[in-house]
Amino acid sequence: MTERLIVGICGSPRKGGAEILLRRALAEAENRGSITTKIVLLRQEKISYCSGCLECSDPVEQGSGCQVHSDSMDKIVDLLLECHGLIMATPVYLGGPTAQLKTLMDRTEPLLRYVAGPWKSAMRNKIGAGIAVGGNRGGGQEATLQALHHFFFVHDMVVVGTGPEEWPGCYLGTSAWSGIMDYRSEDLEAVRHDQVGMRAAAIIGRRVAEAVGRMFR
Amino acid sequence: MTERLIVGICGSPRKGGAEILLRRALAEAENRGSITTKIVLLRQEKISYCSGCLECSDPVEQGSGCQVHSDSMDKIVDLLLECHGLIMATPVYLGGPTAQLKTLMDRTEPLLRYVAGPWKSAMRNKIGAGIAVGGNRGGGQEATLQALHHFFFVHDMVVVGTGPEEWPGCYLGTSAWSGIMDYRSEDLEAVRHDQVGMRAAAIIGRRVAEAVGRMFR
């Protein structure tokens, strides 16, 4: 069977929970066989805001991406074009993904259905799934996963949650709690104490690998 | 100060978590002073579905409520008209409020902005807050609270979450986990082991009482 690529993007400005969970997910995905993974850590990248100019969807500039900025998005877009599955991981900041991750999300405009050229609908039918980790339980993890899902749907991707393992049933994706030992922990490894979250990260990795296998035969 | 009324509605078909949490919230609200509370347990009531006929908003039938059914909604509407604050509690069923509670929600059509007569916008400016309890952590509690909030917004109510206590930060409302000891527990008292949820129930009670006090002076 052909090798399939799953890309993981971590939206955290810090080492810590989101990255730990994402690495766990990607490791499990690789364990399924026929899967390669690559990881992008936004704490190491620099991306400018989308300025909303819509020049990227101007028919004259066919599929040539952002006409304004040249930055880390250049290589990230290459990975997005290449991948079959995408796992986005983020800490919950004020009820949603980090602004750093949102910046990346906004800059994917040149891959939408609206552009002309070869990047049109480039993410279509790729598998998407989310990982959210918060310092509080019920602290915005579900809302954050819904925001990631919305992004996937705008890209005409196919979205999976967890399953089929019975435990833990955080259905929308991986919902982890870095504050399980101490609700304002500054320990960057704290999420490792969250058995529910760590297990859910492994499950989402297997789930995406399975769905990629079915969609891209 | 005049006595203010907070009504609690429990959408569970069973005794158990949602009712325990709601009673905790209402008790805390009463502790704030100048607050009376009443509770409605849907497991003891019978409500017919809204049939979507819109006769209740027909100008001829001014404010006279549902023209089709006479059932437990008659007395529940009386409580809704009378109250200053409303706390709705529900177990999470398939990612949202129970169908039993949704039936009640749908039947509040005669209190919307669209009717003529004295019930028009009857819930306007009343305080709303939610309690959700699930067998899984991250198992739909936030989505369920958002569904309750949406209901409050359709009624032009004013919506509060938790706060200002630091712990636990389940911001949208009370997010509890009945499966903390055993993820498919059939113990109806299981939620009592969830310290986060029990505390968040007390907080939401105080929060609604405070907001009622400010809005209805």
Added chain:
Amino acid sequence: MTERLIVGICGSPRKGGAEILLRRALAEAENRGSITTKIVLLRQEKISYCSGCLECSDPVEQGSGCQVHSDSMDKIVDLLLECHGLIMATPVYLGGPTAQLKTLMDRTEPLLRYVAGPWKSAMRNKIGAGIAVGGNRGGGQEATLQALHHFFFVHDMVVVGTGPEEWPGCYLGTSAWSGIMDYRSEDLEAVRHDQVGMRAAAIIGRRVAEAVGRMFR
């Protein structure tokens, strides 16, 4: 290629918008070839509430479904077991699916990952998509689609939105507006005036058919 089955469930108590949109979606799905469709109209069915007893997931009663009620769910479960794709359509009632549809959703508990026997995770990897129609624009359509998605995720289904057609971009699913001509229209055919919604219904049908084709080869 083997014939694949897409089931459409309409949650409206009335003839009208949701049914019109659902029939449009199913017709388009059939046009793709190798697809059969069946429709369930909840206005013609009678389903009892789930009582939350969890007997259906008791290992002794392996995969034998609800131990309490025998009603229209018997035949609906047969369709759910048989199908490869599921489109759920509903009018927006108080910010979410109708209570009638929520009743059906709650009664799918015997098909979840928690039961023993042949129905365990029966919906796993099937394709899900939603159609929501409201009397108001921005009147809860997205929230309703999210509620349907949550249901699909609890069942470990694979969820698709619209695309890849550029217009109209109501990404989460079909978002229609029956009040485009008259915001409290009682005309059951009113949705036909909503070109955006009607087109989005056709698109969702094609989208589900495509995804079914890819997932079930």
Added chain:
Amino acid sequence: MTERLIVGICGSPRKGGAEILLRRALAEAENRGSITTKIVLLRQEKISYCSGCLECSDPVEQGSGCQVHSDSMDKIVDLLLECHGLIMATPVYLGGPTAQLKTLMDRTEPLLRYVAGPWKSAMRNKIGAGIAVGGNRGGGQEATLQALHHFFFVHDMVVVGTGPEEWPGCYLGTSAWSGIMDYRSEDLEAVRHDQVGMRAAAIIGRRVAEAVGRMFR
């Protein structure tokens, strides 16, 4: 009656729809009397990302805000501290608020319940409401409003939607459509053609003014 302050924050990098709608809302709020308004346009400001260091909530640095960055947030925090109501307006970018606005949201960490000193829970009980405008109908407006609401709830604010006017019923807040004439319009004034959205902007202004009047007497 004392003058009350409503602050409007526009998250768009461009002139255009969100700003037009926000100005309309603020003008209507002022028309209610006893209300002053101020506007912040993020296209004119520069804000660094929150780096998640949590130093702002370190008890030693009591209430002294961000310990890392000094930028436009300094003056924006002053407005947040001073205001009684907050209206946040944003175009829908990939299903949510712009990254520019999310950056601002993330940087409000020093006003949360977790800090020590005078800024602790500084936004508590202030009124929050949202305005979202998208190029597509059903293109993420509701999800964006929910993201803004989540932010308000994290800050223990009190959230209002629209009402009590019957038309248009986009309940969660102002939901506007800049693509009503042309779905990929680059006309920055295009939203003026959206009667539903323009009217809903006026309504949200009146609604916030009313709620501020009741909460801060």
